[in-house]
Amino acid sequence: MNDKFINAWNKMIKKLESWLDTLVINLPNILIAIFVFTLAIIASKYISKLALKVLNRSQLRPSMKNLISKIISILVIVIGLFLILGILNLSKALNTILAGAGVAGLAVGLALQGALANTYSGIVLSYIKNLKFGDWIETNDYEGEVVDIDLRAVTIKQVDNNLVYIPNKLVVENPIKNYSTTAQSRVILECGVGYESDLRFVEKLTKNTIVSNFEAVQHKEDVLFLWREFGDSSINYELRFWINSTSALEVAKAKSETMMLMKEAYDQNNINIPFPIRTLDFPKGFEMKDGSDNKKTTKETQSKINK
Template identity: 70%
Template sequence: MILRLEKAWEEMVKRLASWLDSLIINLPNFIIAMLVFVVAIFLSKYVSKLTLRLLEKSSMQRSMKSVIAKIVSILVIFGAIFLILGILDLSKTFNTILAGAGVAGLAVGLALQGALTNTYSGIVLSYIKQIRYGDWIESNDFAGEVISIDLRAVTIRQTDNNLVYLPNKLVLENPIKNFSSTAQSRVIFTCGVGYSSDLEFVRNLVKKTISETFESINSEEEVIFLYTEFGDSSINFETRFYIDSTSALEVLKAKTEAMIAIKKVFDEHDINIPFPIRTLDFPKDFRKPAQGA
């Protein structure tokens, strides 16, 4: 038993000595490999920035330029890995890894199916022209300004300055409403006036007020005024006009300014904006005390 332990100890010492010799012999290669890896990290960042600069003059979208820069950066890292394997004389090991990469790739692909779908969708979104940086869009019940399109999600900034991260797959598969696809946006607001009002006078007054409030409106004819219904307590109307903006926030601001202006001129001309009124009908003898009380 003691002889076996001694032999095992001697064998272990020999192997440790051989490993130490190998480490000392290959120490320069390890140092060079580490330097190559560090240089590759910095080089990938520099190449990414350089790629963005070279693509600035192209007509591609900003998001597509960013995706190309990231791909070039990844290729630099992969090239450095191949070089490191050659320095460490691990090319045979790399061939073995490639041989098993098929099965491993299938397993990883199934596990990362959602992530890969978002990556592919991000590349598609970066290429199409229906959505760009700075556009005001509405998708998946969220609306805001597009500030980023990467390989995972589309980031939009809402009117309250909160950020929403929409997975690329959902944006690509669902309808997208792009408010920035045209040079103008339409403002619509509704109101009502009392039944005693002069309807023609109200119509002319509203159209005149709107045209004078907004510089983008050249004449009263560009303001659409429509009476919509006889309401319970008012005659309701709808006013439509365009402003030179594609931002949903600017549309809300224009609607606010229009409402302030309309309320002011209505007060000046004693035009009433009724509120709902409930009439209670009591029997004539409801105040008489009940018999026997």
């Protein structure tokens, strides 16, 4: 038993000595490989910045410039890894790696199909002309300014200054509403006036108010005023006009300003914007049949209804 243990111990010592000899022999190559790897990392960063600086002189979109610079950085690192394998005399290992790359690639592709779909979608989004940095968009129930497009997600900044990261795949597969594709945006406001109002005067007053307060509206013809329906408590209309803005936030501000202007103009001209009410008509002689008590009860009921 002792002889077997001693024999195994000697074999282990010889194996460790052989490993140490191999390490000492290949130590210069290992040091050179570490130096090359470090140099490749540093070079990838500088070359990426240089490529981005050169691309900034072209007419490519910012998202496409960032994508190309990142791809160049990855290629530099891959070239450095090939050099390291050659320095360490691992050419055979490289052939083995390449031979197994097909099977491994299939397995990785199945496991990372979601990530690969986002990467492919990010490349697609980089080519889309109608989606770029600074655009105000609405997609996947989120709305905001596009601040970044990379190989994983589209980043938008919402009105409350929060950042939302939407996977590229969802952006490609779902509709995108881009408020920045045109120089103007339309403001749409719905309102109603009382049945006693002069409808032609209301239309004229509304158009004059909009023309005199919004720079983008030059003439009354630029304001679209449409009576829509006879409502339960009011005659309802729809107001439409354009403003010089591509931001949904500016549209909301213009709508808010319009509401204040219309309320002021209507108050000055005694035009009523009614709220929902209910009127009760009692038959003639209703109070006379039940006497004074019922008359009092009827007044209390009317008072409660008005409240």
